[in-house]
Amino acid sequence: MRYLLILFLSLTTVNSYSQDSTATVLPTKVKGTIISSSTDEPLSDVNIVNLNQVKGVATDENGAFEITAKANDTLHLSYLGYKSLKVRVTNDWLKFGNTEIAMTEMALALEEVTVNQLQLTGYLEVDMKQIPIQTNNQYRISGLPGRSYEGGKTNIATKILGAIFNPADFLYNMFGKKPNEMHKLKKMKEDDEIRNQLAQRFDREMLLVLLQVNKFDLDEIVNQCNYSKDFINTANDLQILDAISECYEEYKVIQRSKERKSGKKKDKA
Incomplete structure (x- = not known):
């Protein structure tokens, strides 16, 4: 009888704990x-x-x-x-x-924009000097191999600075210190609703919040990934997301290559 009582109390305790856990x-x-x-x-x-x-x-x-x-x-x-x-x-x-x-509604103040018209003289040699000459670059669209988009301008100073300053070092400082944000980057690309939202946005707000960077750093990341100022200024948020993601994947390949080379040198030593 005592054993039956102990068994009953045990079952009651387990059932009570189970109900509390469920609650x-x-x-x-x-x-x-x-x-x-x-x-x-x-x-x-x-x-x-x-x-x-x-x-x-x-x-x-x-x-x-x-x-x-x-x-x-x-x-x-x-x-x-x-x-x-x-x-x-x-x-x-x-x-x-x-x-x-x-x-709460937010008042939007439009900045004054000054449009400078070309003052053409009728002399071809003079007028040609007033027209800006751009060197266009093409960039891939995520998911569309063989296609390209966006034309941007580069100049000789940018190319020289790019050769002196190693973009991989900059990306390491940005990406290497933010592994959680880069993990979020991958998850953002997998969520269809977020991609649809980003495709309609140009304010970078959602990207800044999710990646925990400021506007300057975001622009600099895309710039160091060899995208032009024109692209940075005109691309929607989804294009910026895909550009950073592609650049990050290339950065990881570079880093793995460096680690393998470093490992081989140690082995030889």
Whole structure:
């Protein structure tokens, strides 16, 4: 009888522990609704990215979204004409479900642009000197072998500096110190929703947030990867992503080659 009592108490304890464990399991997705703070109307097509898991979604016509997340993940919300937000995922949000998030409109100030027209004289020799001459370079489009795009200008000073300054060293300083960000780079390329969002953007905001670099460093990375200023200024965010990704893969090949050569020298010594 005593053995039966011990068995019963053991089963009760296990069952109770199992129920407690099940009760603490939180869902792996959060739901929310994005509205305008000025009109209280839902905002559709708001870009939402989980910066930790590198997953992206967009709100539907009712401003609603659902995204994979866990406690302490950070969601980045961005929408044209509105101030971007970073929202931390909490246990309460995971537990109690849908939450409403208000985004604030942002005033956009257009910078004054001065257009300098060519003052043609009618003399070919004089007028030809006023027309900028560019040397165009072609670059590959990711996923389209044999195709190329983008024409940019280079000059002799850039080529000389490029020969003196080793781009691989610069890329090592940028990429080598940010392994987590480079891992995110790969995940960004695999997420169709993020790629679709980047293909429509030119502000670099999402790239800066995900890669944890500033605008200057991002431009310098692409520049050192032998892309022109014209490309940097006109490419959409997806093209910039693919350019950096391709450059990073080439950098890894160079580094592996250096390591093999260094290993062979040590063996000979």
